[in-house]
Amino acid sequence: MPDAAISFEHALGDMTRQEWMSEVTDLIGARGSLTPLGSKHCASFVEDGTTLLVTFETHQGIQTLSNQAHPLGWNMVKSVGWSHLGVISDGDTWFRDPAVYAFFDHLVDDGFFDEFDKVLFYGAGPCGYAAAAFSVTAPGAKVLAIQPQATLDPQVAAWDRRFAHMRRVSFNDRYGYAPDMLDAASEAWIIFDPSETEDAMHAALFTNPRVTKLPMRNMGQILQTSLLQMDLLHGLIVATGQGDLTPIRFARLMRARRDHLPYLRRLLAKLDQQGRHRLLHALCRNVADRLNAPRFVKRLQLLSEAEEG
Template identity: 55%
Template sequence: MISTGTTLQGFAPDFSDLARGEWLAALRTLGQEHGFAEPLGKRHAGVFVEDGDTLLVSFETMSGIEALSETRTPLGFDMVRDYGWSSLSVLSHGDTWFRDPLVYGFFDQLLDDDFFEEFERVVFYGAGPCGYAAAAYSVAAPGARVLLMQPQATLDPRVTEWDDRFAEARRLDWTSRYGYGPDMIDAADQATILYDPRERLDAMHAALFTRANVQRFRLPFFGGAIQTDMRMLDLMPRLLIATAEGTLDAARFATLFRARRSYPPYLRKLLAHLDNAGRDGLTRKLCRNVATRMNAPRFRRRLAQLEAAPGQHPVLPVDAHAIED
């Protein structure tokens, strides 16, 4: 088992009250105090915090950190604080897919310095454009494990002309260094991809990652912001730990993913789908299950409508735990 005791006593940075310029300066100072901080041109930076022998290499946008973290700190800082990991946060200003020669050079230097050899376990993580980057740069650490959420494989129009979401990014260089995401994970011990199969373009990118060392887990009715959902469900630490330990198989993921049974955004999307499909029998079962476990007025109302018939009074279940509708 991976150690869960931190050695950086009192490591709990909170940058929530800082302006953007002050925030960047605070990140740089913290990196310099506990590892290193390296600017990589105008749009990228690397911040390393050294602690335990498990390293999380996370790719994140600055706006994503501000939106998802209450303390406005990179995901890796949570793993340093709570589990004693080390963290290398590679940050971008906007969605750049980290296609920048300065970022190539940064990972080249880490490879030349045998930086990744200093750690017993290395995990690369990213979502969406950052998921592409996590796949692409994982080649610098052979044997690493990779966790990706809705990654793009490439936006080279010769390969993915069907993806019309990021037209401007097609002009980036996708073929020189650290290029095609699915090829770059060949050296990984294992890569795990989470995606919603109902998001057609995400599913098409996920299919391009078909490799012997890749497993793909489907999350239907989660939509296009799986990273946000995993954080709201408090599953990120457990997913990362299982990835690092090499125990994130189908059975382990299914166990973790049972948390969706009490997650209102997922349940509402599922209800809407069943209603639109006219699946009254399944809708009735869903509403009865949710309404008996949770205080969910929307599901109680829908159940009452389904069970109301001429000469029959609707049956309302007894509520258990309070939760907002």
Template identity: 50%
Template sequence: MKEAKVSKADTEWRARLEEIADETGYYEPLGADHEVLFHDDSPVLIVSFETRAQIEADADEALPFGYKIARDEGWSALSVIASDESWFRDSAVYAYFDRLVDEAFFEDFDRVVFYGAGPGGYAAAAFSVAAPGATVVALAPQATLDPTLAGWDDRFPQTRRMSFTDRYGFAPEMLDGVAQAFIFYDPFERLDAMHAALFARPCVSLMPCRHIGPDPATALLDMDILDEVLIAAGAGKLTPSLFWTFFRARRLSRRYVFRLLDHLRRARRPVLEAIMCRAVGTSQNRPKFRNRYEALAQKLAEEGIELPEPLQRAGAA
């Protein structure tokens, strides 16, 4: 049997992780398709589940997002990395978390946060059972892709041969021992909303973020608030009300604004579309939105529809 060839890119990637680990922790391959980077710095631990593609999409540093947050905050990080979208369904990953439990690894930390998005969000919820009392931050996670429970989700044909019924399988059940879990999703993304509903439990805060689309991680990064969410979780301060304060930043996000406008157009809500274009065009000085507002206002006027006056800010003349 021939050994699998290791590319130069793979060698350089592993060498870089090993270099980081040599300073503050360790690097360890987990079978052929996963690896783990541990950075030891303080009694606060961020456990993230990320794919290599997600990490390499970061043009600045190409480092795990959870690791970067922990490094900048002076915290510890455990980054579990998949070479592909495996949903971390691998016996080597199970064995690694079994080992951490046997070694009482998580008991050395005052606070533990599990984080992931999509398949990583599934894994963050599923493996959080290893650290009772942890906080989970999961973005658009799948609850399971077992066809007997989630046969309605046909987006991932590559998972047909994966088992979601053995160890660490049904993610919502794995949350029973956590202190709090936050499940972020767009309620207009039907399949994501269906998965989110399966997570409903007393310890879970469902966070329906309208118009952020099927990739909440990218949307929250675009708003510059994903790091604030994880920092608040690591500090033990994340609450739904605090997140909704962060989420006000969506008003300045082009991605969010265009998704909302597209929704209003498709819903045939010209009055609301005009009001929004007026607000964005005025507050953010965007000529395209002002032009769109003027066109809509003229058309509505021809139909005998008068737009309400804009609200005056407190203290305005």
């Protein structure tokens, strides 16, 4: 384990991408490296333990989701002593860049992944796509992908109109079709909301027997943010890396939704739309009794008055 320490308390927010990369290079020092990968990507490596977490993130996401604008994997270096390789893009690129392909080719040729006892690939959305796609470079790795796209090839996913600007980008060449790239993984976990049509359709394309799908119904379009808000993402990543994640354990963790107001509001709106008044009343009563939730208190009063009238 390297002796040099990283100052995990040093904030990197409100910086341009180039300023951020320069600061990260200085912080990492002898513990690792930062490698530019063309004009849109870079890779940050911090060496620590014999478990390697490979994350795919965007510069914008790092600035938004971390109070200190640190890559997600630095939490793992700090808290559980894992090594971390972060591949970072400027915007949502799905990492479809020959410079990124060449970087992973180089890692394979150097036997980089063979130096670690365990390897875990992680990402969400376009970064979840990349986590699945590039996991093929580390046979035996585990994958945790939140709301991943399987491909944006219009011949396969023309029904997904959310990313029309990516239609001209090739998803048919190297590291292209994410479900196929999971053939070498030891296991892969796909987290998605079945009520989000496009996310559910992409999840359905991950038919590999190594894949286990973990539904988060009625959680919406920003599952990674919700998991962070519920303080669950760190535990999920650790459990996956240690081989301890199971559908039952995931379901128990998801009981935290009972205290997550964004989820409860979505559930309220859905029951309201369906006209399920008895369940609406029970939901509002339960939430009003447990949480500081004025919306539910007011709705409970209105429902009670309607019943009495």
